[in-house]
Amino acid sequence: MRKLKTFEELLDQKYGELGSAKRTAFEGKAMIFSVSEMLKNARKEAGLTQEQLALKVGTQKTYISRIENGKSDIQLSTLYKVFEEGLGKRLTISIE
Amino acid sequence: MRKLKTFEELLDQKYGELGSAKRTAFEGKAMIFSVSEMLKNARKEAGLTQEQLALKVGTQKTYISRIENGKSDIQLSTLYKVFEEGLGKRLTISIE
DNA sequence: AAAATTGTAAACCAATTGGTTAACTTTGCC
DNA sequence: GGCAAAGTTAACCAATTGGTTTACAATTTT
Numbered sequence: 001m002r003k004l005k006t007f008e009e010l011l012d013q014k015y016g017e018l019g020s021a022k023r024t025a026f027e028g029k030a031m032i033f034s035v036s037e038m039l040k041n042a043r044k045e046a047g048l049t050q051e052q053l054a055l056k057v058g059t060q061k062t063y064i065s066r067i068e069n070g071k072s073d074i075q076l077s078t079l080y081k082v083f084e085e086g087l088g089k090r091l092t093i094s095i096e
Numbered sequence: 097m098r099k100l101k102t103f104e105e106l107l108d109q110k111y112g113e114l115g116s117a118k119r120t121a122f123e124g125k126a127m128i129f130s131v132s133e134m135l136k137n138a139r140k141e142a143g144l145t146q147e148q149l150a151l152k153v154g155t156q157k158t159y160i161s162r163i164e165n166g167k168s169d170i171q172l173s174t175l176y177k178v179f180e181e182g183l184g185k186r187l188t189i190s191i192e
Numbered sequence: 193a194a195a196a197t198t199g200t201a202a203a204c205c206a207a208t209t210g211g212t213t214a215a216c217t218t219t220g221c222c
Numbered sequence: 223g224g225c226a227a228a229g230t231t232a233a234c235c236a237a238t239t240g241g242t243t244t245a246c247a248a249t250t251t252t
Contacts, residue, residue: 007172024189035172035189042191049198060242065200072239075169075209076131080106083191090192093131093175095138095185145228156212161230168209171239 008034008070035079036070042087043068057086102169131175132166138183139164153182 005013011024011034024035033041043053043064050061050068057064058081066072067082076093083089139149139160146157146164153160154177162168163178172189179185 005173007176010173010176038189038191050200051198059240061199062201062242062244063240066240069200071201073171073173073209075171075239076175077101077106077169078240079172079189087191092188092190092192093134094188094190095134095179095183096188146230147228155210157229158212158231159210161228162210165230167231169239171209174210 006070006073008036034070035074036068039064039082040068042083042089046087048087053082053086057081102166105166130166131170132164135160135178136164138179138185142183144183149178149182153177 024033024038043050046053048056050064054061054064064082067074067078080091083091139146142149144152146160150157150160160178163170163174176187179187
């Protein structure tokens with residue numbers, strides 16, 4: 001009945017599997033990543049392990065891993081928690 | 097066990113109930129809205145009823161209403177579908 | 193190269209989303 | 223006011239998320 005694709009899959013579907021620019025951003029730079037990649041990059045840039053991030057967000061490293069590998073869709077509130085509370089980043093959602 | 101707040105609630109918690117600028121954008125303008133408000137505004141600007149939007153996205157007007165009133169958390173893929181496929185907007189998720 | 197640390201995968205499950213119908217309320221129009 | 227259109231609310235339910243544990247791979251360190 002419910003047949004939802006993950007956000008990552010939707011992007012892939014529209015922009016092609018690999019390499020294509022995806023409509024997400026990172027650090028306001030030209031490089032454009034999927035949300036999964038954004039998280040992985042931001043976490044590493046912050047010098048945290050998955051376990052350390054998980055602790056700050058109040059979850060398990062296994063769940064962080066799942067997100068970073070695009071294994072499931074993500075709630076907006078989860079995104080917020082991970083980026084803002086976990087990594088101290090400002091999350092912006094905008095449309096043009 | 098799972099005790100998640102909606103994205104809207106997280107914003108309220110951090111920025112106060114009313115009037116405060118919230119970390120989402122709309123049309124790249126200075127005005128800043130919550131995702132719910134963004135959707136409502138964008139839909140009206142597009143001149144669509146909830147029912148018409150629902151049809152384009154493949155859901156019911158009741159669900160659109162629920163989102164516009166912040167009644168539940170939202171999956172990233174749903175956001176994408178509604179804004180991009182439903183309203184022809186470009187959705188950008190970025191962090192600073 | 194063994195040990196330790198870090199990351200991934202699988203499985204389980206309660207709680208929640210998203211799809212849907214039906215009934216009700218609000219808004220706009222004549 | 224009365225009618226129609228638009229929007230909201232409640233309820234139901236399958237499928238999915240997010241929390242969690244355990245076990246296994248990969249990477250790093252000594």
